[in-house]
Amino acid sequence: MERPTRTMQLASALIVDDHPLFCDALSMTLRGAFGMSQVEAVGSLEAALDWLKRHPLPDVLVLDLNLPDVNGLDGVVRIRQAAPDTPVVVVSSMGEGRIVNAALQAGVDAFVPKHADRNEFREAFEVIARGEIHASRLALKTSDLPSSEDSLTRLALLTPQQAKILQLVSSGLMNKQIAWELSIAETTVKAHITAIMRKLGVQTRTQAALFAQDLSFSSFKPDE
Structure with a gap:
């Protein structure tokens, strides 16, 4: 994905x-x-979007993926819509290669793990100031990702209800919203998500959502 070339002084964030x-x-x-x-x-995505409406755009946005009002990469997408020309640096404790790759594809300019040292932070900000993309050392090559055949095999393990829930998770819905959508208890949703993560071999709901999005999950829904 090509990004606009820019050379800038990062003075505000x-x-x-x-x-x-x-x-x-x-x-x-x-x-x-x-x-x-x-x-x-600010401590949430909604607070960030409100701040951006009321203030001049900063030189850089620093975003955590695991916010209380965000699921998956929805935060990246909405921040990009609000400030399309402002560089976005993701700083996250979720450093799996699949997540890093997906974040870069979604339009972030840098991905830095929260446990990174100051030199790595400095390198990331210097790179984006030159108008370049800082591809984290955590990013995976395409050849390192699971094959589509293997991923489809894992998805086939899901029950029809779990498939529906995974589709809603990958669409950015939170547990309460999913429970309302399917007319089931929120505790039931949580139990299903735990089972989904186990069957897919992932550790977080974000990974599960990315797993599904990688395969265009909306076209793969087991029949009732």
Whole structure:
């Protein structure tokens, strides 16, 4: 995916993360190590979208994938819609190769693990300031990903109800919304999602959603 070429001075940032201590530490790093004069932080995607409506766009957006009001890459998509020309750096504890690849394909400019040292953060911000994409060392080559045949075999293990729930998860719905959509209890949804993750061989619902999206899951729904 081609991105517009730009060379810019990164002087301001908006951090979107619901962990106050991490936000404080990252704010100090951006101000001290990178010389940014304006660094703000909010704790949810909705707060970030509201902030962007009321303030001039920052030079860079720093986004966590695991926000309380976000499922999967929905946060990346909505942030991109709100600020299409602002570089987005994902800083996340979810560093699996599939997630990194999907985030880069969704339009982020850099992906940095939360446990990364200051040098890796510095490298990422220097790269995006040059108008380039910082492809994390965690990104997988296409050859490292499971084959489509193997992935379809795993999806075939799902019951019809689990298939419906996975489709709704991959669409960005939260457990309460799924429960309402299917007229079942939220605890039942949680139990199904646990079973789905076990059958797909993944550890988080985000991974399950990406697994499904990789295979255009909407076209693969077991019959009742």
